[in-house]
Amino acid sequence: xxxxxxxxxxxxxxxxxxxxxxxxxxxxxxxxxxxxxxxxxxxxxxxxxxxxxxxxxxxxxxxxxxxxxxxxxxxxxxxxxxxxxxxxxxxxxxxxxxxxxxxxxxxxxxxxxxxxxxxxxxxxxxxxxxxxxxxxxxxxxxxxxxxxxxxxxxxxxxxxxxxxxxxxxxxxxxxxxxxxxxxxxxxxxxxxxxxxxxxxxxxxxxx
Amino acid sequence: xxxxxxxxxxxxxxxxxxxxxxxxxxxxxxxxxxxxxxxxxxxxxxxxxxxxxxxxxxxxxxxxxxxxxxxxxxxxxxxxxxxxxxxxxxxxxxxxxxxxxxxxxxxxxxxxxxxxxxxxxxxxxxxxxxxxxxxxxxxxxxxxxxxxxxxxxxxxxxxxxxxxxxxxxxxxxxxxxxxxxxxxxxxxxxxxxxxxxxxxxxxxxxxxxxxxxxxxxxxxxxxx
Numbered sequence: 001x002x003x004x005x006x007x008x009x010x011x012x013x014x015x016x017x018x019x020x021x022x023x024x025x026x027x028x029x030x031x032x033x034x035x036x037x038x039x040x041x042x043x044x045x046x047x048x049x050x051x052x053x054x055x056x057x058x059x060x061x062x063x064x065x066x067x068x069x070x071x072x073x074x075x076x077x078x079x080x081x082x083x084x085x086x087x088x089x090x091x092x093x094x095x096x097x098x099x100x101x102x103x104x105x106x107x108x109x110x111x112x113x114x115x116x117x118x119x120x121x122x123x124x125x126x127x128x129x130x131x132x133x134x135x136x137x138x139x140x141x142x143x144x145x146x147x148x149x150x151x152x153x154x155x156x157x158x159x160x161x162x163x164x165x166x167x168x169x170x171x172x173x174x175x176x177x178x179x180x181x182x183x184x185x186x187x188x189x190x191x192x193x194x195x196x197x198x199x200x201x202x203x204x205x206x207x
Numbered sequence: 208x209x210x211x212x213x214x215x216x217x218x219x220x221x222x223x224x225x226x227x228x229x230x231x232x233x234x235x236x237x238x239x240x241x242x243x244x245x246x247x248x249x250x251x252x253x254x255x256x257x258x259x260x261x262x263x264x265x266x267x268x269x270x271x272x273x274x275x276x277x278x279x280x281x282x283x284x285x286x287x288x289x290x291x292x293x294x295x296x297x298x299x300x301x302x303x304x305x306x307x308x309x310x311x312x313x314x315x316x317x318x319x320x321x322x323x324x325x326x327x328x329x330x331x332x333x334x335x336x337x338x339x340x341x342x343x344x345x346x347x348x349x350x351x352x353x354x355x356x357x358x359x360x361x362x363x364x365x366x367x368x369x370x371x372x373x374x375x376x377x378x379x380x381x382x383x384x385x386x387x388x389x390x391x392x393x394x395x396x397x398x399x400x401x402x403x404x405x406x407x408x409x410x411x412x413x414x415x416x417x418x419x420x421x422x423x424x425x426x427x428x429x430x431x
Contacts, residue, residue: 142248173222174226179215179216179218179219179222179242179249181213181214181215181242181244182213182214182215182216182219183214184214184303186214186216186217186240187214187238187239187240187303188237188238188239188256188257189237189303189304190237190239190255190256190257190272190275190300190304190307191272191273191275191304191305191306191307192272192306193271193272
């Protein structure tokens with residue numbers, strides 16, 4: 001409770017921020033905020049830093065070199081939409097691939113969010129969890145096929161999505177719904193035998 | 208969920224067996240192909256074909272044109288029970304081939320199949336077939352007839368010399384045989400051959416019980 005009588009929630013409650021009711025003040029890093037938006041802005045403040053200021057985490061177990069090309073294409077097409085997340089020493093927590101892409105593209109500045117409210121162990125765990133949670137997600141391939149089909153208007157290169165042309169073709173084949181019912185005439189008759197004509201002598205017989 | 212069955216093209220059937228059936232190939236004889244659509248999406252095919260050998264009807268005193276074989280149930284992920292899909296497919300078959308009297312089908316224990324869907328569909332179980340000669344060639348186990356058809360001979364020395372030096376005979380257990388009579392007359396005859404349904408084999412690495420009496424072949428996961 002602060003001097004105004006408005007209850008104050010401590011920053012330790014930040015994981016529950018989105019579940020908290022309105023009508024509270026929030027304290028974070030010694031500062032108090034009087035709205036959720038204000039806290040959110042403080043927590044998620046995006047700043048600009050030069051890629052050279054950022055430090056890749058030296059023990060990053062994620063091998064992402066193969067994804068750099070796709071990310072470069074994505075940034076070129078869609079812009080740099082997801083900030084790189086770093087700790088207070090500018091060591092990257094989330095966004096190693098975007099960092100490598102920025103270096104390759106020669107970007108002078110990149111958007112960055114600094115996390116300063118997690119201890120080093122939690123930062124380490126978050127770094128792994130962020131990658132792992134992506135892996136645990138699955139694709140609904142028929143839906144994916146529908147989405148890719150809806151993009152296939154010729155206006156954009158479908159490989160922008162990160163899916164290779166060969167993979168897209170395989171998806172379209174495997175989950176293609178081009179198979180429509182046909183006439184009964186296309187079926188064989190199992191309850192009768194058709195006469196066969198000998199190609200040499202012309203003799204017709206039923207096998 | 209909407210379920211729709213209708214006649215399928217050869218191309219659709221081929222796509223289904225190549226993607227959703229362990230054999231990866233179409234039956235070699237004449238076929239009747241019934242496609243399956245769920246929510247307007249093609250999800251597979253049920254294929255009936257002329258018996259693999261001309262004598263297939265002999266044990267039941269039937270001509271080759273009075274009996275057929277259910278040779279493929281090739282389905283992608285689906286919501287409708289397979290037994291329901293097969294039941295509808297049989298209606299299509301009966302309508303288009305009124306001369307048929309009996310359907311035979313086999314469940315291959317080597318593929319982990321024992322015929323749960325036939326049991327669910329009320330098919331008559333008549334025991335296991337005799338062991339069949341098979342050959343492992345180019346990493347795949349094939350029936351000798353299939354080997355002859357694909358490579359031109361099923362002679363092991365010839366195959367070793369010309370196709371695959373590692374080709375070998377493989378002992379293959381018999382398959383479970385199921386019958387589905389299409390007329391009352393033949394039902395009366397084949398019911399005398401009826402045996403108790405085989406038990407569902409336990410999963411090698413799972414905890415599934417060997418017998419799941421009254422459980423319809425699978426035990427649902429308990430709600431969390």
